[in-house]
Amino acid sequence: MTTIPGRLRAPLAFLPFLAAVAVVAVVGGLAAADARSVYSGLELPSFAPPAWLFGPVWTVLYLAIAVSGWLYWKSGGERRALLWYAGQLVLNAAWTPLFFAASAYGLALVDIVLLDVAIVVTALYFRRSSRVSAALLVPYLAWTLYATALTAAIVVLN
Numbered sequence: 001m002t003t004i005p006g007r008l009r010a011p012l013a014f015l016p017f018l019a020a021v022a023v024v025a026v027v028g029g030l031a032a033a034d035a036r037s038v039y040s041g042l043e044l045p046s047f048a049p050p051a052w053l054f055g056p057v058w059t060v061l062y063l064a065i066a067v068s069g070w071l072y073w074k075s076g077g078e079r080r081a082l083l084w085y086a087g088q089l090v091l092n093a094a095w096t097p098l099f100f101a102a103s104a105y106g107l108a109l110v111d112i113v114l115l116d117v118a119i120v121v122t123a124l125y126f127r128r129s130s131r132v133s134a135a136l137l138v139p140y141l142a143w144t145l146y147a148t149a150l151t152a153a154i155v156v157l158n
Helices: 006-031 035-040 051-074 079-101 105-129 131-135 138-157
Strands: none
Touching (some): 006 051, 006 079, 035 051, 051 138, 079 105, 105 138
16 A cells, blocks of 8 residues: 655645635536626626626635635644534535525525625634634635625615
């Protein structure tokens, strides 16, 4: 039986975190196949970004989320924090189908508020063992809070 040398274990352990985030991105991408037309058909608030901005922003954020989880895992942090991490990924994955595929804007708002809470709890747990892993979640939280305000405005306007 072949074993993986110690110096390769930690870098290879990044792959499951990257894969988990990739699953969220793929679910979102599949559910948002018609996102541009849905988005352009909505009454949007004045602070709504152009549709083209979402892809690049989420690409950077998903990479930061994966690195954050991996760094936390490397730090030997609590299992409970990784459960919160997984939970926020599930909530993240649920938002796009709720919003774009089901047009369930109210449920999408509930989902994203729960996502906000899950990100905060995850970051607080991560901070105990790895300040860098917690800091990597700050842009994600900021964008998600912005998306929460945008979702709430869309619920009101539509």
